[in-house]
Amino acid sequence: MVVTKPVFIVILICFLVSWIPRVLPFILLKNKTLPPRIARLLKYLPISILFALTPSSLFDEKVGQLPQLYGLEFLATVPTFLVAVKYKNLLLTVLVGVVCVALLRLLT
Amino acid sequence: MQERDFIAGLRAAVPTALGYISIGLAFGIVAAGAGLSTLEVFLMSFWVYGGTAQFAMVALMAAKADLSTIGLTVFLLNLRNMFLSLHAATILTLSGFWSNLGLGTLMTDETYGVLIGEHLHHKDIKASWMHGNNLLSYLAWVLSTTLGTAIGSGLPNPRGFGLDFALVAMFVGILSVQLSTMVGNGVKKIVLILASVGLSYLGLTLLISEALGILGATLVGCIVGVYLDGRD
Numbered sequence: 001m002v003v004t005k006p007v008f009i010v011i012l013i014c015f016l017v018s019w020i021p022r023v024l025p026f027i028l029l030k031n032k033t034l035p036p037r038i039a040r041l042l043k044y045l046p047i048s049i050l051f052a053l054t055p056s057s058l059f060d061e062k063v064g065q066l067p068q069l070y071g072l073e074f075l076a077t078v079p080t081f082l083v084a085v086k087y088k089n090l091l092l093t094v095l096v097g098v099v100c101v102a103l104l105r106l107l108t
Numbered sequence: 109m110q111e112r113d114f115i116a117g118l119r120a121a122v123p124t125a126l127g128y129i130s131i132g133l134a135f136g137i138v139a140a141g142a143g144l145s146t147l148e149v150f151l152m153s154f155w156v157y158g159g160t161a162q163f164a165m166v167a168l169m170a171a172k173a174d175l176s177t178i179g180l181t182v183f184l185l186n187l188r189n190m191f192l193s194l195h196a197a198t199i200l201t202l203s204g205f206w207s208n209l210g211l212g213t214l215m216t217d218e219t220y221g222v223l224i225g226e227h228l229h230h231k232d233i234k235a236s237w238m239h240g241n242n243l244l245s246y247l248a249w250v251l252s253t254t255l256g257t258a259i260g261s262g263l264p265n266p267r268g269f270g271l272d273f274a275l276v277a278m279f280v281g282i283l284s285v286q287l288s289t290m291v292g293n294g295v296k297k298i299v300l301i302l303a304s305v306g307l308s309y310l311g312l313t314l315l316i317s318e319a320l321g322i323l324g325a326t327l328v329g330c331i332v333g334v335y336l337d338g339r340d
Contacts, residue, residue, distance in 0.1 A: 007148050007169070010178055014165055015155040017183035023212030025193035026202075040337055041330045042188055044301060046160055047290060048329025049185065050283045051305045052322045053167045058276060059313075073273055080277045084284040094134040097277025101270030 072108065076100040110236045117240020120226060124218045124241075125248035131159060132249050136256015138163070138278050140263075141271035142170045149257040153250045157214070161185045162253075163282065167275060173319030181323060192220040199227055200235055207235045214242035297336050305329035 058074055080097035087093070132153075139149045144166065156162055161182045168178045193212050200223075202208055219241050226233055263269050290298055309325035316324070 002145050003148050003151065007144065008151070010165060010169065010175060011148075011152050011155055013175060013179045014152075014161065014182040017179050018156055018158055018161055018186040018189070019213060021183075021186050021190040022193055022215065023209055025190060025197050026208040026212035027205075037334070038187075039191070040334045042184075042191075044330045044333030045184055045188070045326065047283070047286045047298070048301065048305050048326045048333070049164060049181065049322075050160070050279060050286060051302050051329065052309050052325040053164060054276060054279050054283070059310075073276060076270075076273060077276060077280055080280045081284060084281040085288075088285065088288075089130065090278065090281045090285075091130040091134045093281035094137060094274050094277045097280065098137070098270040098274050101273035103270075105270065 072104050073101060076104060110234070113234045113236040114240040117237040117242075118244045119240075120222050120237075121219065121241045121244035124222060124245045127218065128245055128248040129252040132252025133256035133259070134274070134278055134281075135159070135162060136253045136258070137260040137271065138274040139166050139253070140257045140260025141274045142166045144169075144257065146254060146257045146261060150250065150254040153253040156182070157246060157249060158182075158186065158189075158216070159249075160282070163278060167279075168319055168322065170275065171318045171322065173317075173322070177319045177323055181326075184326075189215070189217075192217065196220055196223060196238075199223065200233055200238055203235050207239070211235060211238055211242070214239075214246050216242075216245060219245050297333070300336060301329050301333050304332040 058077070059069055076097060079100050080093060083096045084090075084093040136149060139152075139162075140146075144152075152162055152165065156165070164181050164185060165178060168181060173181075192215060196211070196215060197208075200211065202211075215238075219238070222241055223233065223238060226237070260271060260274075263271065287298065305325045305328060308328040309321050312321035312324045
């Protein structure tokens with residue numbers, strides 16, 4: 001049970017940048033809204049960021065060379081996705097994904 | 109009277125809390141697979157308290173992103189919450205500085221959703237009701253993520269159990285939910301946005317670091333989305 005200094009600093013910074021936008025409207029109590037252009041940009045943020053985060057775990061990337069795909073893990077995303085769509089249960093999705101990878105590693 | 113509102117708020121949060129326990133356990137397993145300690149995850153959930161934000165933090169730390177990239181990503185993800193707070197502040201009957209601070213601090217997408225549902229039936233919603241709604245959800249998240257990490261790090265050989273894949277599996281799960289809510293905006297648009305994110309990510313990691321590639325590709329996806337909206 002340790003807390004390394006870099007992780008602690010990340011948590012501290014992330015606390016500040018997530019807490020301030022949350023409480024500001026309640027403190028200021030003004031019914032100002034964000035500019036519509038920024039509002040539209042934010043609508044696509046979660047889906048874009050989530051999609052950008054996947055390949056970082058599925059590819060081995062190094063600057064100056066084409067990213068290498070981890071084949072076995074990529075294969076396991078297929079049943080994982082099907083379970084996610086069918087059952088819409090995150091815990092089940094994670095467990096099925098983990099078991100698939102464990103089995104594939106056992107077989108290869 | 110205030111106490112009764114608070115308890116009614118707690119009760120209204122039960123479905124959210126059950127959802128958080130399931131996601132929280134999954135997140136804990138993910139975090140353990142990425143090498144975070146139980147105490148680190150407890151502190152993260154206690155202070156940051158955000159599903160997508162914490163998921164992004166773990167993925168970016170695993171990608172060895174620098175502090176400014178992680179901070180900027182989490183900041184952008186949380187700007188959404190500002191809309192929710194703006195709206196909620198107009199619905200609730202507010203009472204005092206510290207109460208308001210508490211409302212903003214612990215409100216999430218889901219507790220906001222429950223508030224909107226309640227608002228359909230009652231126009232006058234007390235701050236103490238929302239405190240109950242917020243607090244139970246918060247406790248469920250902090251405790252279940254901590255427990256999930258303890259379970260995950262208790263396993264002797266995480267890689268042998270495929271635990272390092274938990275992060276990808278979690279992403280697939282969250283993304284499929286996001287996709288199903290966004291399909292109403294047009295499938296073609298979503299495909300184009302995702303393709304632009306994927307291609308710019310692969311292009312950017314050739315030139316710059318992985319972490320900056322994630323951030324750059326995200327911004328490209330948002331801009332493409334706004335551009336396609338403008339053409340409708």
